[in-house]
Amino acid sequence: MPPNDAVPLPAPVHEHLHQPADTLWPALAAHIGQALEAAMAQRGQATLAVSGGRSPVPLFEALRRLPLPWARVHVIPVDERCVPPLHADSNAALVRRHLLQEHAIAARFVPFFDALPDAPEALDTRDLDELARAASRRMAPLLPADVVVLGLGEDGHTASLFPDAPGTAQALATAEAVAWTRPSRAPHARLTLSLTALRGAGLLELPLCGAVKQSVYRQALQAPSSAERPLSLLLCGTTDRPLPPMHVWLAP
Numbered sequence: 001m002p003p004n005d006a007v008p009l010p011a012p013v014h015e016h017l018h019q020p021a022d023t024l025w026p027a028l029a030a031h032i033g034q035a036l037e038a039a040m041a042q043r044g045q046a047t048l049a050v051s052g053g054r055s056p057v058p059l060f061e062a063l064r065r066l067p068l069p070w071a072r073v074h075v076i077p078v079d080e081r082c083v084p085p086l087h088a089d090s091n092a093a094l095v096r097r098h099l100l101q102e103h104a105i106a107a108r109f110v111p112f113f114d115a116l117p118d119a120p121e122a123l124d125t126r127d128l129d130e131l132a133r134a135a136s137r138r139m140a141p142l143l144p145a146d147v148v149v150l151g152l153g154e155d156g157h158t159a160s161l162f163p164d165a166p167g168t169a170q171a172l173a174t175a176e177a178v179a180w181t182r183p184s185r186a187p188h189a190r191l192t193l194s195l196t197a198l199r200g201a202g203l204l205e206l207p208l209c210g211a212v213k214q215s216v217y218r219q220a221l222q223a224p225s226s227a228e229r230p231l232s233l234l235l236c237g238t239t240d241r242p243l244p245p246m247h248v249w250l251a252p
Contacts, residue, residue, distance in 0.1 A: 010236040012243040013221070021209055021251035022058075024169045028207055028249050029062035032147050035203050039146040040072050048107075049145040049193065049201070050099065051078040051159065052091025056149060058225055059207065060099035070106040074142045075099065078150065079192040080112045081118050082131065087189060110142060111177060123189055128167070128180040132189060135178035135191055143177055143230035144200035148193070148244075152206065153211050154223065155185065160192035160247075162231035170196065172227055203248040204234060214250060 009015065018024035021039050032048070039046035050056060087093065092111040100109055112135035117127050150158050161168055162183040171179035177197045182189045198204070205219045220231040227233070234246060 018251045020128040024251040025058040025062040031065045045072045047074045047145040049095040049148040064104035074105045075109045081188040136176045139177045146202045148201040158231045160190035207249040
């Protein structure tokens with residue numbers, strides 16, 4: 001699919017087309033590496049926020065091969081399922097397995113939490129509120145992130161900002177860095193960087209492979225900013241400060 005010519009792109013959005021698809025990941029990794037190096041040159045350290053799921057695994061494997069000064073990079077989650085750190089669905093476990101290897105083994109990974117106060121299925125609103133508050137305190141010294149790697153679900157969610165899910169309205173409104181959501185059509189309650197934290201980033205990266213996700217992106221691009229399409233709030237949302245640049249990486 002070619003870059004979008006039919007609809008003018010909002011000022012912060014830049015599209016990159018890659019064919020074949022396997023050229024996308026090293027190009028995106030190099031782009032992220034350049035941004036991290038620029039941040040380290042300015043401040044001596046950098047923060048990289050990464051999403052979970054299967055989609056970013058090829059990116060993680062490309063990133064970990066970059067000969068960066070990884071010891072000066074903090075890696076944090078964009079979102080996390082409220083499960084124990086060694087659980088099969090844990091994003092922290094995914095990051096450790098696929099990103100924190102090779103050169104990137106020296107990076108400093110800071111998860112939202114080290115343990116849960118109860119079994120995942122027993123977590124109530126009070127537990128989730130406390131987890132989110134504690135995660136916000138933990139993330140505060142590392143934010144704003146220099147680079148945030150987002151994902152996009154076929155239902156329109158990005159990070160763990162799920163349309164119509166309990167907690168999403170608060171995650172879109174809060175000034176805190178981390179909030180919780182409880183999606184109705186996906187397992188496990190989640191912690192997620194809030195819209196405020198995402199809008200404060202230096203750079204947003206969004207890789208999209210396949211026609212379905214690219215169609216969801218086009219809908220968000222063309223629709224008015226709305227909580228029904230959380231990505232739209234990062235593409236063209238109204239805010240008192242400029243939105244961060246978003247680079248959208250497209251492949252068949």
